[in-house]
Amino acid sequence: MNVSMSVEDYMVDLGRRARAAAREVARASGAQRSGALTAIARALEADREIIQAANTLDLEAGEASGLDAPMLDRLRLDDAAIARMIEGVRQVNSLPDPVGAISDLDYRPSGIQVGRMRVPLGVIGIIYESRPNVTVDAAALCLKAGNATMLRGGSEAIESNKAIAASIRRGLRAAGFVEDAVQLVATTDRAAVGHLVRMSAYVDVIVPRGGKGLIERISAESRVPVIKHLDGNCHVYVDAAANAAMAVDIVVNAKCQRYGVCNALESLLVHVDRAAEVLPAIDARLAAEGVEVRGCELTREVIARAVAATEADWFEEYLGPILAVKVVPDIDAAIAHINHYGSAHTDAIVTDDYGRARKFLAEVDSSSVMVNASTRFADGFEYGLGAEIGISTDKLHARGPVGLEGLTTLKYVVLGDGQIRQ
Amino acid sequence: MNVSMSVEDYMVDLGRRARAAAREVARASGAQRSGALTAIARALEADREIIQAANTLDLEAGEASGLDAPMLDRLRLDDAAIARMIEGVRQVNSLPDPVGAISDLDYRPSGIQVGRMRVPLGVIGIIYESRPNVTVDAAALCLKAGNATMLRGGSEAIESNKAIAASIRRGLRAAGFVEDAVQLVATTDRAAVGHLVRMSAYVDVIVPRGGKGLIERISAESRVPVIKHLDGNCHVYVDAAANAAMAVDIVVNAKCQRYGVCNALESLLVHVDRAAEVLPAIDARLAAEGVEVRGCELTREVIARAVAATEADWFEEYLGPILAVKVVPDIDAAIAHINHYGSAHTDAIVTDDYGRARKFLAEVDSSSVMVNASTRFADGFEYGLGAEIGISTDKLHARGPVGLEGLTTLKYVVLGDGQIRQ
Numbered sequence: 001m002n003v004s005m006s007v008e009d010y011m012v013d014l015g016r017r018a019r020a021a022a023r024e025v026a027r028a029s030g031a032q033r034s035g036a037l038t039a040i041a042r043a044l045e046a047d048r049e050i051i052q053a054a055n056t057l058d059l060e061a062g063e064a065s066g067l068d069a070p071m072l073d074r075l076r077l078d079d080a081a082i083a084r085m086i087e088g089v090r091q092v093n094s095l096p097d098p099v100g101a102i103s104d105l106d107y108r109p110s111g112i113q114v115g116r117m118r119v120p121l122g123v124i125g126i127i128y129e130s131r132p133n134v135t136v137d138a139a140a141l142c143l144k145a146g147n148a149t150m151l152r153g154g155s156e157a158i159e160s161n162k163a164i165a166a167s168i169r170r171g172l173r174a175a176g177f178v179e180d181a182v183q184l185v186a187t188t189d190r191a192a193v194g195h196l197v198r199m200s201a202y203v204d205v206i207v208p209r210g211g212k213g214l215i216e217r218i219s220a221e222s223r224v225p226v227i228k229h230l231d232g233n234c235h236v237y238v239d240a241a242a243n244a245a246m247a248v249d250i251v252v253n254a255k256c257q258r259y260g261v262c263n264a265l266e267s268l269l270v271h272v273d274r275a276a277e278v279l280p281a282i283d284a285r286l287a288a289e290g291v292e293v294r295g296c297e298l299t300r301e302v303i304a305r306a307v308a309a310t311e312a313d314w315f316e317e318y319l320g321p322i323l324a325v326k327v328v329p330d331i332d333a334a335i336a337h338i339n340h341y342g343s344a345h346t347d348a349i350v351t352d353d354y355g356r357a358r359k360f361l362a363e364v365d366s367s368s369v370m371v372n373a374s375t376r377f378a379d380g381f382e383y384g385l386g387a388e389i390g391i392s393t394d395k396l397h398a399r400g401p402v403g404l405e406g407l408t409t410l411k412y413v414v415l416g417d418g419q420i421r422q
Numbered sequence: 423m424n425v426s427m428s429v430e431d432y433m434v435d436l437g438r439r440a441r442a443a444a445r446e447v448a449r450a451s452g453a454q455r456s457g458a459l460t461a462i463a464r465a466l467e468a469d470r471e472i473i474q475a476a477n478t479l480d481l482e483a484g485e486a487s488g489l490d491a492p493m494l495d496r497l498r499l500d501d502a503a504i505a506r507m508i509e510g511v512r513q514v515n516s517l518p519d520p521v522g523a524i525s526d527l528d529y530r531p532s533g534i535q536v537g538r539m540r541v542p543l544g545v546i547g548i549i550y551e552s553r554p555n556v557t558v559d560a561a562a563l564c565l566k567a568g569n570a571t572m573l574r575g576g577s578e579a580i581e582s583n584k585a586i587a588a589s590i591r592r593g594l595r596a597a598g599f600v601e602d603a604v605q606l607v608a609t610t611d612r613a614a615v616g617h618l619v620r621m622s623a624y625v626d627v628i629v630p631r632g633g634k635g636l637i638e639r640i641s642a643e644s645r646v647p648v649i650k651h652l653d654g655n656c657h658v659y660v661d662a663a664a665n666a667a668m669a670v671d672i673v674v675n676a677k678c679q680r681y682g683v684c685n686a687l688e689s690l691l692v693h694v695d696r697a698a699e700v701l702p703a704i705d706a707r708l709a710a711e712g713v714e715v716r717g718c719e720l721t722r723e724v725i726a727r728a729v730a731a732t733e734a735d736w737f738e739e740y741l742g743p744i745l746a747v748k749v750v751p752d753i754d755a756a757i758a759h760i761n762h763y764g765s766a767h768t769d770a771i772v773t774d775d776y777g778r779a780r781k782f783l784a785e786v787d788s789s790s791v792m793v794n795a796s797t798r799f800a801d802g803f804e805y806g807l808g809a810e811i812g813i814s815t816d817k818l819h820a821r822g823p824v825g826l827e828g829l830t831t832l833k834y835v836v837l838g839d840g841q842i843r844q
Contacts, residue, residue, distance in 0.1 A: 023761065023787075026785070026787070027784070027785055100784060106806065108804060108805070108806055110799065110804060112792075112795050112799055112804070114804075114805045114806065117783065117784075117791075119787070121817055121818070122787070122817065204817055204818075205817075205818060220645075223642075225647070225816070225818045243840065246840035249840060249842050250840065250842060253842035253843060254842075257842075257843055339445065348836075361539065361835050362449070362522060362539075363448070363449055365445075365448070365541070365544070365833075366833065367833055367834060368833065368834040368835075368836060369539075369833060369834070369835055369836070370534075370835070370836040370837075370838065371836070371837050371838060372837070372838040372839055372840050372841075373534050373836050373837070373838030373840075373841045373842075374838075374841065374842045374843050376842070376843035377532065377534055377836060377838075377841065377843055378834070378836075382530060382532060382534070382536075382843070383530070383536045383834065384528065384530055384536065394647070395543055395544065395626055395627075395831045396543070396626075396627060396647045396818065396819040396831065397818040397819040399831055399832060399833055399834075400833065400834045401834070409817045409818065409821055410821060411787075411788065411789055411790065411791060411821055411822065412789060412790040412791070412800070412805065412821075412822045412823070413783050413790075413791055413792070414770075414790060414791070414792040414793070414795050414799060414800075415792075415793050415794070415795070416792065416793060416794040416795030416796075416799075417794055418665065418668035418671060418672065418794050418795070419794070419795045419796065419799065420671050420672060420675035420676075420679075420795075420796045420798070421675060421679055421796050421798035421799055421804070
C-alpha cells in the first residue's frame, strides 16, 4: 500500500482494478484459466523459500506478541503445509470448468429458445483470520469459477500473505493472465474491512471465514451480499426403529472424530423406547473418549454420570468434548427440537423405518439432512464438490458446502430468429 | 391491528405466526397446498362484491386525496381485474409442485448417497405499492412454493387489501389449511416496514415491488436478504452482420410495444458500417410512433431530428417514448458500453454472425442476454416459469425473472447405511 494514500482511496483503487480484472477473467477461456492455475502452482513451488522466510517473520512477531500455541500452529507454513497448498491448487484445477455451461435450452411457444448459462459472480471479497493457506485456496477456487478476488487475511499473517499473493501474481504474469485477478488487501488497518464490505459497486459478494463473532460483525456491517457460515449445532436423532449398533457408531463418530469442527455432533436426541438400551452403550464409548454428558431428566436416569442440562445447553455449539442428550417421546418432538434449538447446519436420523426417514428428510429445515450417516460427512469434498470455500448456513443462493457452483450464478440466454412480442 | 398494541409488538406477533405457519405449509403435501389454492380462488369468487365495495372506499379516498388518473386506474378492481386475479390463482395452481423434488442423488466413494432437495424458503415479506392484485398474485405464488407470506401493500389500497386478505384466509380456513400462511400487515403506519425488514428471526427474504426509490430504501434498511429489481436500462446492439429488416422490427418492438416496463429498450447501439443504412429505417418507424431520439454525433449525421445525447442519457431508464442511440466501432465497444452504462437487466444483439452471437452471449453481464429477439421477452411467462414474483437484477440466488424456483432453495440430503467418517 502506497503510504501517501488514505485507506479509502487504497481500497477504491483495489476495487476498480478488481472490477476491471473480473471482466477479463470472465472473458478468458477455460484453458486460459486453467493455464493460470498451473502457473500459480509452479510459482508457489519456486517461491517456497521466500514464502517460508516471510512466514518466519509472522511467527516471530506472533511469539513476541504472545500468540498461543494453536494460533502459531495455524499460522505455520512448514514444508508439508506448503505442499498441501500447492496440491490444493492442482486439485481445484482438475475440476470441471463450470463457466459458460448452458442448461435447459427449451423452445417456448413464441419460438424463442430460453436457457440458462452459468457465469461468474464477478468480484469476491474473502475476509479470513489466521491461516495463510486460505490465501491460496480461496484465490484458486474463485479463479477456477471465473471470478476476481480481493483477499483480506488476518494481521498476524500479513507477511506470509504478502509473499503468497506476490507469488500468485508472479504465476498469473507468467501465464500472461491479468494479475489483478488476485489482489491482497496489503494493510492491517481495520478500516479496510469496513470499506471492502461497503463497496457494492466493485464487490459482488463477501465470504467471511472465521469465528462467529467475525461473521456476525461483517454481516451486520456489509452492504454487499454475504455468504455466511454461522454455528453448527448438529443433532443425531436415534429413532424408535434405529439399529442400535449403527446408532452407537454414528453418535461416537459424529461427536468424537474431531471436536472443533462445525459438523461435529452437539446434541443427541433419543426416542424414549430406546433410551434404556442405547444410551448406556453410547455412554460407555463416550466416557472412554472423555466426553462429558449433559442430559435431561430421563437421560440422567440411565446415565448416572450425566450432569443436568440447562435450556442454554440445547442451543450450544460446544466445539469440544461435551454432548447434550435429550430423550424425546416421538419423531415429531425430535424434529420440533431440531428446528427450534438447532442452527440449521447438519442433522441426522438413525432409523430403519422408511416413512420416518422420509419424514425427517422432508421436515428438518437444515442445510444438510441425513439418514444413517455421520454428520461429519457434511463437507464439500465428501459431497463431491471437489473443494469448498465454506459452508453456508444461509438459505438464499448457496446452502450447505459451497463449491464452484456457489461461486457462480445463472443468467438467462435467449436465442431467436427475429421474434418480437405481440 | 389491535389498537392497544405498539406497531413493533404487532409486527413481532405477525412474524411469530408467520414462522409457525411456514413450518406447517412446508410440511403440507402438494395436494394440500393445491387444495388451499383452489379454495382461495373459490373464496375470491364468492367475495367479489365485498372486495369491490372495499375497493370503492379506496377509490373514493384516493380521489379525495387527489391521486392522478393512472394511480386510480392501478387501484381499480373492476370485474375484469377480479376475474384476472382469480384466473391467476388457478394458473399458479396448475404449475408443477416444486417442493420436495430431489435431484442428483449420486453415490460417493464413502458409500453415502448425496443429493439436493428443493425446499421452501420459509417466510417471505412482500412490500408493494398501489396495485391490490399483488396481494393475491404474491400470496398464491409463495404458497405454491411452500412459503408463508407477510404482505405489506400501499396505504392507498388498504381497504381493498384487507378485503382480499380476509377472503384468502376464508379460503384457507375452508380448506382446513393454516390461515396464517397468508397475513396482511393491516396498518398503514410506515414504521411497520422498518420492523418487517429487520425481523430476520421471522422473515427469510423480502421482495419489494415498486419504483426504484422504494427498492433502494428497503435494501439499505433491510437486515433480511432482499430479492430486488432495480432499473432496466436495456440495449439492442445492431451488429455489422445484422439482418436489417429484423433489426428494425426488433428495435421498434422493444422500444414501442410498451413504454413503462423494465424490459423496454432504452439505448440502441449500431455498428458504424450499418448506421447509414439501418438508422434511417429505424428512425422512420420511431418517428411515426412519436419517439424522440437522443443520439451521439455519428447518429445525428444520419438522423437529422435527433437531439444531442449527454453522458447521462446512456445511464437513463426513460420508461417513455425516448431512445438513446450510439454508433459504435465494433462489438467489443458495444459490450463495453453495455457492461458500463447498462443496468444488467436485458440486452440483445441482432446478428447473423455465429461467433459474435456466442461472444455477446458470453460477455454481456446481464440477467438476460438475447440473440435476434426483442428485449420485451424478458418475462416469467414468456420464459415458461408460469408466473413471476418479479425480475431480479441481483446476481446472487435468483437472477432475471423469479418464479417458483426463486422462491425455494436447495438443501443437501444424505442417505447412508451407517457410514461413519474415517
